[in-house]
Structure formats: structure tokens, C-alpha cells
Amino acid sequence: MLTEGVGLADLVCDDEREFRIHTRLYNDPEVYAAEMRAIFETTWVYVAHTTEIPHPGDYKTTTVGRQPVVISRHEDGQVYVLLNRCRHRGAAVCRMESGHSNFFRCPYHNWVYRNDGELVGMSQASGYPDDFDKESFGLVRAPRVGIYRGLIFVSLSKEGRSLEEHLAPARRYIDLWSDRSPVGEIEIVPPPHKYPYPGNWKWQAENGADGYHGNYVHQSWQKVLERAGEAPVKEIKRYREAGAAIGLEYGHGLLERPGGLNPASSWTGRMMQTFPDYADALRTNFSEEAIEAISARRNIFIFPNVYLFDTHIRTIRPVSVDNTEVFLYVYALKGVPDLLNQSRYRAHERFYGPSGFGSPDDIEIFVSCQTGVNATGVEWVMLNRGQHRERIENGARIGHSTDESPTRAIYREWKRLMKRGVAGSAAQEMRGALA
Numbered sequence: 001m002l003t004e005g006v007g008l009a010d011l012v013c014d015d016e017r018e019f020r021i022h023t024r025l026y027n028d029p030e031v032y033a034a035e036m037r038a039i040f041e042t043t044w045v046y047v048a049h050t051t052e053i054p055h056p057g058d059y060k061t062t063t064v065g066r067q068p069v070v071i072s073r074h075e076d077g078q079v080y081v082l083l084n085r086c087r088h089r090g091a092a093v094c095r096m097e098s099g100h101s102n103f104f105r106c107p108y109h110n111w112v113y114r115n116d117g118e119l120v121g122m123s124q125a126s127g128y129p130d131d132f133d134k135e136s137f138g139l140v141r142a143p144r145v146g147i148y149r150g151l152i153f154v155s156l157s158k159e160g161r162s163l164e165e166h167l168a169p170a171r172r173y174i175d176l177w178s179d180r181s182p183v184g185e186i187e188i189v190p191p192p193h194k195y196p197y198p199g200n201w202k203w204q205a206e207n208g209a210d211g212y213h214g215n216y217v218h219q220s221w222q223k224v225l226e227r228a229g230e231a232p233v234k235e236i237k238r239y240r241e242a243g244a245a246i247g248l249e250y251g252h253g254l255l256e257r258p259g260g261l262n263p264a265s266s267w268t269g270r271m272m273q274t275f276p277d278y279a280d281a282l283r284t285n286f287s288e289e290a291i292e293a294i295s296a297r298r299n300i301f302i303f304p305n306v307y308l309f310d311t312h313i314r315t316i317r318p319v320s321v322d323n324t325e326v327f328l329y330v331y332a333l334k335g336v337p338d339l340l341n342q343s344r345y346r347a348h349e350r351f352y353g354p355s356g357f358g359s360p361d362d363i364e365i366f367v368s369c370q371t372g373v374n375a376t377g378v379e380w381v382m383l384n385r386g387q388h389r390e391r392i393e394n395g396a397r398i399g400h401s402t403d404e405s406p407t408r409a410i411y412r413e414w415k416r417l418m419k420r421g422v423a424g425s426a427a428q429e430m431r432g433a434l435a
Helices: 029-040 163-178 201-207 219-227 233-241 267-274 276-285 288-295 338-351 359-372 405-420 426-434
Strands: 020-022 045-049 058-064 067-073 079-083 098-100 103-105 112-114 119-121 144-148 151-155 186-188 193-197 244-247 253-257 297-302 306-308 312-320 323-333 380-382 391-393 396-399
Touching: 029 312, 029 405, 045 058, 045 067, 058 312, 067 151, 079 144, 079 151, 144 163, 151 163, 163 297, 163 306, 193 359, 201 312, 201 323, 201 359, 201 405, 219 233, 244 405, 253 405, 267 276, 267 288, 267 338, 276 288, 323 338, 396 405
Parallel strands: none
Antiparallel strands: 020 380, 045 151, 058 067, 058 098, 067 079, 103 112, 112 119, 144 151, 186 323, 193 323, 244 253, 244 396, 253 297, 297 306, 306 312, 312 323, 391 396
């Protein structure tokens, strides 16, 4: 048996030439439970985008690790993140994934709460004394909520880094991602694509910035593009060799592909040529150098649960040690022609959609990996590709596009959090609040 805070960190071996992790990270329920406490209940976790709840009364439900929450916009304009749990007997007060309501009514005994968490009514209230303190029994609010570029994050811990500090290593890349819109804003286009898979949540966390697998897992997609006359396989493989895999501090990372303004080789260049209004809007707001930086393609991972892709925001929802749900929220770029966004949607559907070529391939690999790590004769997974050649610049570890630098960044932060343990974790804080 592992002891919380003791031994967990040893499951990640950060050797300078042979970085590896133990297979228990993928299949041990005890490790999973510790992750939920030491990671999801202590650090900043992405929960929604502001355009999902634009109006007072709008709400969305999700989970933060194992904690069910409601994200709501109150009439004061503020965003509140509330534990989705009646203070009476524990029933969830909201069962819909999203909607509009100024109140949440418990289905069990009819306790009613405002969408900022305030308890406003109890059925058959004569069963409680006149001096019953309703103010002390509202829905529990998350201690910290923060918003950056429309991305809503929550921390269930009163202590720890600020959101500004947490995002600092990745902020430049978040800004470049958002600034592909000339006005620097996006808008979620509901509903999301959803796919569950019978495997650990970290398979998806690793995969989104993994540049090593594409030539093999997605080989059929490359052949389709070649048969359609869109690009020869050899050119696709040459493009995949370019760019960099970058591991950042605090577990963040990204896979970056070259951009540029050449319409023959750059999506941004093609869109600027096809839609002159888009080109004019970009040049009005950004320098040519900035547009060049914006044009690069990036898969950006914000630890521990969200990816920012060119066409969608991808969130990872752990369910159990070997069960995960992934949500893909397609978004529109604001301030661009409708036809430009429509072309983005179609490109998303072809590769990332439920019947596309990319996502089903990846899910199959996740399942295959989950099956394989149950082989007890091999205890370690190797994550040392490119470790000998990556360079460090301003805290970022930069490797070849096929190197495992972003994945190592994930597990360095994992190791740090596990070493710290779960003392003073949000679970304890919340239990105290509910006492």
C-alpha cells in the first residue's frame, strides 16, 4: 500500500537521461484517488468558457476531479462556482448539463437556492426553529474563481498559486491562440462533441501534445489526403517533422508547428488571401511580426485538464482510474467572416469529429495502452525520447517535434504535487465547510 504523500512521488523517476513513470499511475485506484485530492482539489482546473454562460441565469455543470459543481452567472454579472450538493441530505441540485435558471431546487426535499448559492427557502419550514440560520446553509462556493481570456478556472483550495502565477509559463501561447481572432475573442458553438473511453485520464493529457504518434496512428488519414489530391504523404510527414515540442513549468506544454503567411503552406496565409477583410482586420490590430507568431499551429495543454486547439477547447474529465470522458467544444473566431468559421467547423469534423479520422484513432490507442499496462511483468513506461537533446530557455524545455518534452512536464508537476501530499487539501476544507 502507498501512503499519501510518501512513495507517490517515487512513481515518477526524473533521471536526467532516463525519465520514466510507473504503470501504477494508469491502473492503481489508490494512485487515482490521491491524484483527485492532490491535483484536482488543490490546483487551478478549467471548467468553462464565459460564452457558455453569457447571460444572468445561465449555468453549466461539470466536475472538478470528483467534485460535482455548477458554474452560474448571477444577476450581479459575477460567475460563481458552487458545489452541486444540497446542504440538507446531499442530493445534486442541478442535473442538467447546461441551461438557464435563477434558482436551483433540490428534487429530494425542495430546498431552494439562488444561483449565487444563497439558501432562500425550505419546504415545510415549520419543521425548523425560527432562528434557523439560513445564511450558513447556502451552496458551498469554490474558494477561488479566475478568468483569463474568457477561460474560467476554479481552485477548490484557499491556498496556492494565483491564477496569474499558474498560467504565467503558458500565457504568451494562450494570447497567441486567442488572437487568431482580430478582436482577440472566441465564442463556443454548442453542443460539444463527447467521447468516453475505458482508460486513464492521463492518456488524453499526454496525447494532445505528442508529435511522435501522428505518422503511425493517423496513417490512414494521410493516405486519404493523398488520394484526395490534397497533399502527398511524404509532404505531410515532412511537415510533422518541423516545429517543436515544448514542456513548460507547472505541467503546461505544447506541440508547435510552423506558421507563416504563405498561402501554400499556412492556414492563416490562405485565410488572409481568401478573405481580404480578415487580413485587413489582423493588420489593423497586429504587426506583421505578431501575425507571423499568431499563424503557427499549436496544441496547448494547460495542466491538469484542458487543451486549446485551433478548432476547439478539449477538456478531460476523470471518472475513475480506468474511465474518462473527453469533451470537445468547437468555437468560432469573433470578428471574422462567417464562411471562414464554417471552413474551420468542416475541418474539425473531418479529423476531430465523432466520425472523423483522428479522434477514433486516438481512442483506440488509449484503450490499447490501458490494456497493455496491466501486464505486470513490466513496471515502467519510458518517456525519455529526446531527453538528451532538448534545450532549456527561460524555464521552457524545447525539443524536436517528436520528443516527449511536454509529457515530461506533466509528470514533473505531478511528482511535485504528490510529494507535497494532500495535507490541507480542498477535500478537507470542504468537509469542514459542510460540517
